[in-house]
Amino acid sequence: MAPILSIRDLRKSYEGGFEALKGVSLDIEEGEILALLGPNGAGKTTLISTICGITTPTSGSVTVGGHDIRSEFRAARQMIGLVPQEVALEPFEKVVNTVRFSRGLFGYGRDDARIEEILRKLSLWDKRDNAVKELSGGMKRRVLIAKALAHEPRVLFLDEPTAGVDVELRKDMWEVVAELKAAGVTIILTTHYIEEAEAIADRIGVISGGELLLVEEKTALMRRMGQKFIEVQLTEPIVEIPPGLARYDLELNGAGDVLVYRYDTHKRTGITALLNDVAEAGLVLRDVDTRQSSLEEIFVGLVAGEKT
Ligand SMILES: Nc1ncnc2c1ncn2[C@@H]1O[C@H](COP(=O)(O)OP(=O)(O)OP(=O)(O)O)[C@@H](O)[C@H]1O
Secondary structure: OOOOEEEEEEEEEOOOOOEEEEEEEEEEOOOOEEEEEOOOOOOHHHHHHHHOOOOOOOEEEEEEOOEEOOOOHHHHHHOEEEEOOOOOOOOOOEHHHHHHHHHHHOOOOOOHHHHHHHHHHOOOHHHOOOEHHHOOHHHHHHHHHHHHHOOOOOEEEEEOOOOOOOHHHHHHHHHHHHHHHHOOOEEEEEEOOHHHHHHHOOEEEEEEOOEEEEEEEHHHHHHHHOOEEEEEEEOOOOOOOOHHHHHHOOEEOOOOOEEEEEEOOOOOOOHHHHHHHHHHOOOOEEEEEEEEOOHHHHHHHHHHHHHO
């Protein structure tokens, strides 16, 4: 199947010559959720703004549903919904009207049933007659999503959808995203919250300094780059690692009662030998725990590697 979004060698230099995108290429399949991770200033917003036609690219091409964003701007833009980072809403307008208005902007006729469906999906139906200014910050974000969905887009961009919202609302947002995916909407979101990408994305893209460092299926990425740790908890603390265990490159925690061993699941792990040698060294185990390195550790490693 042809990708719903196709980005080829996209470059953007701002006035003054700053290169915010240095040749980004990416294909996105219909119905997937892609999370774009990157530090501040990486170019995430520039990438989204360029695809959505808010920023003009210096070179390169983007097609949405086969429509070129420059030569077929209207057709391409019609397929896209954008939830911007900044909350920019008309404070005195009623929720329902602001969403209706967004639909009208795209040339669609009034469709109250559709608006009701969107407002209900976002738990805004009860607030439909409230003025926007009466809503909490989290609810305002939902209104932004409702507006972006009003013209029935097939691709939805969420630029930091949960920045500054509390944990509970963040989880609600994730549910909304999952429902949209189930309804067939393709979703591209940027986030600073790595746990957010870990929780909802199918694929992860890491962008830094205007370059896409990698794009990979989340589980494959975590399997490929992730390491595992085994924590050997001892009944009695020790002051130093016994010489018999020197070859393992172990770390002893501050309290002296946990030995941490890092291993790669793709190679021989050496766990059996380690546990034998721990017993041999006269240490008694209280418990053994394993832990997978998180996406956060992978991400920090990648971006740090890029800077050196
Ligand atoms: N209009 C502009 N003129 C000049 N430089 C700009 C402009 N907009 C963005 N930049 C620069 O381009 C780079 C990328 O910015 P962008 O907003 O795309 O980053 P981002 O990854 O979205 O960052 P954040 O996570 O902080 O929102 C930054 O260094 C920024 O200062």
